[in-house]
Every structure is written in structure tokens, then in C-alpha cells.
Amino acid sequence: MxxxxxxxxxxxxxxxxxxxxxxxxxxxxxxxxxxxxxxxxxxxxxxxxxxxxxxxxxxxxxxxxxxxxxxxxxxxEEKALATPPPPEFAERLKERGVGPISVGRVIVATWEPHQAAVLDVVREMGLELQVIFNKGAVMILPSGVxxxxxxxxxxxxxxxxxxxxxxxxxxxxxxxxxxxxxxxxxxxxxxxxxxxxxxxxxxxxxxxxxxxxxxxxxxxxxxxxxxxxxxxHILLGHDDEGGEVRVAPYGRRVMVAGTSGGGKSTLTTGFLERLAEARYQFVIIDPEGDYTDFELAVTLGDPKNAPSADAVVDLLVKPEAQDASVNLLGIPLADRPAFSDGLLPRLQELLAKTGRPHWTVVDEAHHLMPRAWTLAPAALPSGLGSALFITVHPDSVASSVLEAVDILLAVGKDPEGTIRRFCEASGRAMPAGLEPVDLGRGETLAWFIREDRAPFRVKTVAGKSELRRHGRKYAEGNLGPDRSFYFRGPEGRFNLRAQNLQLFLQLAEGVDDPTWLHHLQQGDYARWFREEVKNDELAEAAGRIAAEPGLSAADSRARIREAVEERYTLPAEPAESATDPSKFG
CATH class of the missing domain: 3.40.50.1000 (HAD superfamily/HAD-like)
Incomplete structure (x- = not known):
């Protein structure tokens, strides 16, 4: 309900x-x-x-x-919600001929036309009181009540x-x-x-x-x-004619899908910021620690401590209605879907009792809700209320989730291809009027599936706050062999793996100048920052450094280090062996 x-x-x-x-x-x-x-x-x-x-x-x-x-x-039981006026206030009103007067636990009330006398007494006594009218009644209450x-x-x-x-x-x-x-x-x-x-x-x-x-x-x-x-309704952005594009806050299932580095996180955080401004409560299930430093949500869990479902529910039911980000980095990768499966029924139960959280956000939905998702369809679609699913691979997400989606926001390269893969996986017909689109920064190809309208470009509204991207996962975690950076050099003599940004910077100090410049000039650093670290801003900074003519290896190293450290908090103690490439041969 x-x-x-x-x-x-x-x-x-x-x-x-x-x-x-x-x-x-x-x-x-x-x-x-x-x-x-x-x-x-x-x-x-x-x-x-x-x-x-x-x-x-x-x-x-x-x-x-x-x-x-x-x-x-x-x-x-009764509870006064404000401090009553002093007893002398009613007595002073009576002296002015105001009547009849009634005095409650807090309120003092009379009738028109005595409002002028009431205001005179309030002013004379220097009281912080207000007058509220109600069909001839004159009610005097503490200010703000x-x-x-x-x-x-x-x-x-x-x-x-x-x-x-x-x-x-x-x-x-x-x-x-x-x-x-x-x-x-x-x-x-x-x-x-x-x-x-x-x-x-x-x-x-x-x-x-x-x-x-x-x-x-x-x-x-x-x-x-x-x-x-x-x-x-929550503002998403503006269409090509400048018209506002908004999303109803209740009963919507939105999917943000597209290539890595395409702006999924930027779109999502801006939308969540506007949900928070409107006081709609949300919870983020965050398997990779991407929202650890999102200042609008309280983070539960970290790389060394697993969150608990009880702690999540306890936070969400507080009278302050705080938003939550559930960081799963402290849970082994293979066990994260099972934790999510255990949390979702608790969120459903809470939603049925309190109507909150209003939105459930599932990052990396293809990992937590894969095609063979065993919890489906019990947890979806109606049980989660409004939901936001974020994925690189919509065709790898459970069919019950895809069938529930009524707004698809395709970002990055080949957005029409993203829509095509979504349709093939969900059994939907392709939308009419779909044409190739080159999206600019901060743009999405929006398909409101319930509406008789072809997918259209939306310039999304940027949030006021920036995520400190992916926190400790990229700074000192382990991205795995497929997503690590490898210093190999122009002749392929090395095979030095940097599994995170900390190790990347340490190896950068130890490799020879030709190796460093080879990867810089090929755009390898910018590509890794964009596609694997998923930070467009850092990738653009690396691209500008690579394009600067006459920049030495030492200067470019320092500039890249500065760009990384500006965006991430790295551990103070370097790994002892990381600066000697011979130890990684």
C-alpha cells in the first residue's frame, strides 16, 4: 500500500x-x-x-x-509538544476585555474580533507567540507550532x-x-x-x-x-526541447544500463540526491563499495566488516528516516548474492509495515540478481516498491527483474544496443522509432516503456555532491586479474600487475621511462581509469596529461600521481616491494 x-x-x-x-x-x-x-x-x-x-x-x-x-x-497518555505561555498571558487578555478565553495544556484561544488585542498583549509581554485563525476562532500558540x-x-x-x-x-x-x-x-x-x-x-x-x-x-x-x-515527481533532466523529464516516486522500477564509464554512477547519484531532498527514503545494496563516501547515506559495512541485515533494518526504521548504503566489500565475492537475498525479504517486510524504504537501489544487478536468480520471482516486482537497478549487462539480469522494469535509462556507447539487449532478454518488442544516438557527457537515452513514446535523449541534472569514487576498493583493494593494469613496456619485457591504484602508483615510480611513456602515449592509463576504475574525471585528466607536448616522464608521473591522490585517499605506508620491477618479473 x-x-x-x-x-x-x-x-x-x-x-x-x-x-x-x-x-x-x-x-x-x-x-x-x-x-x-x-x-x-x-x-x-x-x-x-x-x-x-x-x-x-x-x-x-x-x-x-x-x-x-x-x-x-x-x-x-498525553504529551505536550511545546511550552505553554505564562499564566499571566491569559490574565492580561482578560484585563483587556478579551473573552471568552479557553486555556488548554498549551493553547490559549478566543474569538474574533479580539485578534488585535491579542497581538497587542503578545507584543507588550515580549512573547514568541503566533496567532492562527480557524473559522472565527483565534488560537494563540508558540511560534512554529x-x-x-x-x-x-x-x-x-x-x-x-x-x-x-x-x-x-x-x-x-x-x-x-x-x-x-x-x-x-x-x-x-x-x-x-x-x-x-x-x-x-x-x-x-x-x-x-x-x-x-x-x-x-x-x-x-x-x-x-x-x-x-x-x-x-523527481526531476531526471530535460529533453531536447528543454522540457522537464520527471519520474513518479511510487511504483516505478528503473534500470540504468550501459557500458563502463558511461555515466551510470553520475546519473544515479544525482537522482538519489533529489530523492533525499524530497525526503523519500532509499537503501543502496552496494556490492563493490561504490557508495561508501556518498554523504547523503549512512554506510553500513566496510572492507573489513560485513554489514548485518538487522543493522540495516534498525537504521531504516529510525524516526529520522535515514538513508542507507549497504557496503558488501567485507563479504566474500561469491557470498554477496546470498546476503542480498537474505536482506531483500527484510526490506519487503519493513516496506509493508512502514511504507519505507521508498526506493531500493541494487548496484551491479547482474551480479546480485543474475539470470538464474533463485529468489525470483518471490522478491519482485511488487514487494520492493520503487526500485532502481544498475548494471553493465542488462541481458545478464534475472528475467523477473527485466519484466518489472518500466523505465530504461541507457548510457554510454551504443545506447540503442543496450536497449536491444534489454528487449531480447526480457521478451519485449523493440520500441518504434529507435535510432542510433551519440550521447554526450551527462546524457541518457530514456525509454518510458509504459508510454507511447520512442526512446529520447535526456540531459540529466547533475547532483550537487560528487562521489569520492569507489573508496578503498580502487585505492587498495583487489580488482582481480581481468581488471588490473599491466605494465609491459614497448617490447613486452615486463608483466607487472597493478591490482589497485596504490600499487599502480608504486609501480609507476619503479618502471623505466620508456615503459612509462609507452603506456602514457598509447592512452592506456586513461583507458584503465575509465573502463576499470570507472572514473571519467580521472580518465580525462590522464588524457590531457598525455596530450601535453614535451612533458617529461618524471613530470607526467608526478601529474598522474597528483590526479589520483586528488580523488582518492591512499594508505600512508607503501608496499615495500612495489617499487622494484625486478621483483615482479
Missing amino acids: RYLALATDYDGTLAHDGRVDEPTREALRRLKETGRKLILVTGRELDELLEVCPEIGLFDRVVAENGALLYRPDGR NKATGLDAALRELMLSPHNVVAVGDAENDHAFLGSCECAVAVSNALDMLKERADWTTPGARGEGVVELIEALEANDLAELEPRLGRH
Whole structure:
């Protein structure tokens, strides 16, 4: 389910003349039986509410006093969410002839036209208070307190995100909490300004409108309202005409595929950054440590310590809704798919209970979810919610994953070939109008599979932060024989293997000048940085150094070292034998 909670105002929305009718009560009971939470958000004081609302026990939380008080009906516990004004404040109002006045746990309330006198007393006493209006009521609260802040406190206790809440109201003081939720609904008797800002206005008024909203939730989880929720869609980039290209945040399965060094990581990190800005929670399953230093996510695991599924879940359920990057470098390569298979059901269970994480990101999907993936199709497609799969080889990914994908973003060289391999592996027909495209830096060939549109070029929006590329994996890990760099020289006299950047720099200091210059001038360093280290920026720097006329072997060595060290943190202690090529012959 997308919407795991209904947050509703009381007077004028749920209730008419202070009372909830039986059809509305019955609809609330039915919604509760679906497993959804009910949250009452009202400007009323708690004691008054308990008198007029016998059905208060249906609610999982009550936000009273316009956001200043939180009440837990099951345990009859209350919690003030702000500091009340001093007692002298109400006394001073009475001296000014303001009345009637009611004083709650935090709130002080009166009626129009006393707002001018209220503001005078606030100013005279030097208090940090605000005035909120509600159909003639004048509510005085600590600055910054409103229904949205109170609802946020309730959602933290329930471990829910505002992105999984639909809110309904009718009056001025409902703007804040409706605006904080994924879907905002106004009943037909609501103020015109509220209806203009709502995503949907119910045909019925008050309780009848709430019943209509509940029936829509029961029928299809408000799926028909998705086209109206464009404000939540995540910016991907711009097409050739300059139009914005956005991705809906719910129920999407996106695959980023293409050649090494083609910009998959750059595209992905920019997209994740915008998810974080919009407060959609994500978890990255990172088999090669590529996102270790991604500053927007908390990293669990490192090359020496394996992460645990329990630690991942514990982090994701925290009220702060932190994003997570699960580094699998501490797990033997052959065991990483098994760890991922054990984590995915835990993420599914968490998603069903809390609606989070909103996005699951699987890097190197061809390794973790290969063609013979034994967990498929139990974990996909619906169980993971929105998902992002990243791969060099879409034709090596499990068919259940490919069949679930509804947006394909092809990057790098031969993007139309990437789409062709995806179609062949997934059994889909090739899209009409597909033509060869030369993608520039930061561009992708986007295919929105559900839409009747040929794949089109998108200039993606770069993120504000850069990944410190692949951290310790490339700096001091082991890339393996096929991905290592080999110093062989112009006559093939050597076979010196550099399995990481640390060893590469150490060997570079020991090889003779002809060997060093041979690989530099052939573009071997730039090619390795791009294709195996997967760092376009470093590859471009190496290419510029190689093209600089008259640069000596010593100077080019120093410049390459400087370019590497600028982008990676290398161990302080060099390997003792690495600088003597004779020991590697």
C-alpha cells in the first residue's frame, strides 16, 4: 500500500455540529481493518474532544490543540509538544476585555474580533507567540507550532513517513498539515482556498466526503489521483526541447544500463540526491563499495566488516528516516548474492509495515540478481516498491527483474544496443522509432516503456555532491586479474600487475621511462581509469596529461600521481616491494 495512514481534521470534516455520524464511524472502522493507521488532527482542546468524540479510541494518535498536544488513546497518555505561555498571558487578555478565553495544556484561544488585542498583549509581554485563525476562532500558540508539526510528531511515533499519508480537512488551519502529506484532500464544504490547493475535493461534505475518501482508499489506494501528484515527481533532466523529464516516486522500477564509464554512477547519484531532498527514503545494496563516501547515506559495512541485515533494518526504521548504503566489500565475492537475498525479504517486510524504504537501489544487478536468480520471482516486482537497478549487462539480469522494469535509462556507447539487449532478454518488442544516438557527457537515452513514446535523449541534472569514487576498493583493494593494469613496456619485457591504484602508483615510480611513456602515449592509463576504475574525471585528466607536448616522464608521473591522490585517499605506508620491477618479473 502507498497510503498507510489517514490524517483527518475533526470539526467541519469528520464531524458535523461536533458529532461523527454512524456511516462515518463505520467507514473509519473498515479502514482500520485494512491495517492503516488513523490520526485525528484538530484544533480542539483534549478535554473538550474527549467529551464530544466517543469514537476517539479508533484513532492511533490524536494531535490536539492545533499541533501542540499529542494524545495516545490506547494508553490515555498525553504529551505536550511545546511550552505553554505564562499564566499571566491569559490574565492580561482578560484585563483587556478579551473573552471568552479557553486555556488548554498549551493553547490559549478566543474569538474574533479580539485578534488585535491579542497581538497587542503578545507584543507588550515580549512573547514568541503566533496567532492562527480557524473559522472565527483565534488560537494563540508558540511560534512554529501548527497541525503539520503535531502530525510529524505523531508519524515519528508510528514510524511512518508523510509520503505515506493522505490528509483531509476544510479550514484555514488545515493548510499546513495537508501540504505536508503526499496527498491532500478537501471536503466539498471546505474553504475555496483550501480546495484550490488540494489534490482532490470530495463530492460530499463533511463526514460524507470522508466516507468517499475511505471508499477510494479501499478500492485502489487512490491510484486514480497519481496524475495530480506531479509536484512529488523527481526531476531526471530535460529533453531536447528543454522540457522537464520527471519520474513518479511510487511504483516505478528503473534500470540504468550501459557500458563502463558511461555515466551510470553520475546519473544515479544525482537522482538519489533529489530523492533525499524530497525526503523519500532509499537503501543502496552496494556490492563493490561504490557508495561508501556518498554523504547523503549512512554506510553500513566496510572492507573489513560485513554489514548485518538487522543493522540495516534498525537504521531504516529510525524516526529520522535515514538513508542507507549497504557496503558488501567485507563479504566474500561469491557470498554477496546470498546476503542480498537474505536482506531483500527484510526490506519487503519493513516496506509493508512502514511504507519505507521508498526506493531500493541494487548496484551491479547482474551480479546480485543474475539470470538464474533463485529468489525470483518471490522478491519482485511488487514487494520492493520503487526500485532502481544498475548494471553493465542488462541481458545478464534475472528475467523477473527485466519484466518489472518500466523505465530504461541507457548510457554510454551504443545506447540503442543496450536497449536491444534489454528487449531480447526480457521478451519485449523493440520500441518504434529507435535510432542510433551519440550521447554526450551527462546524457541518457530514456525509454518510458509504459508510454507511447520512442526512446529520447535526456540531459540529466547533475547532483550537487560528487562521489569520492569507489573508496578503498580502487585505492587498495583487489580488482582481480581481468581488471588490473599491466605494465609491459614497448617490447613486452615486463608483466607487472597493478591490482589497485596504490600499487599502480608504486609501480609507476619503479618502471623505466620508456615503459612509462609507452603506456602514457598509447592512452592506456586513461583507458584503465575509465573502463576499470570507472572514473571519467580521472580518465580525462590522464588524457590531457598525455596530450601535453614535451612533458617529461618524471613530470607526467608526478601529474598522474597528483590526479589520483586528488580523488582518492591512499594508505600512508607503501608496499615495500612495489617499487622494484625486478621483483615482479
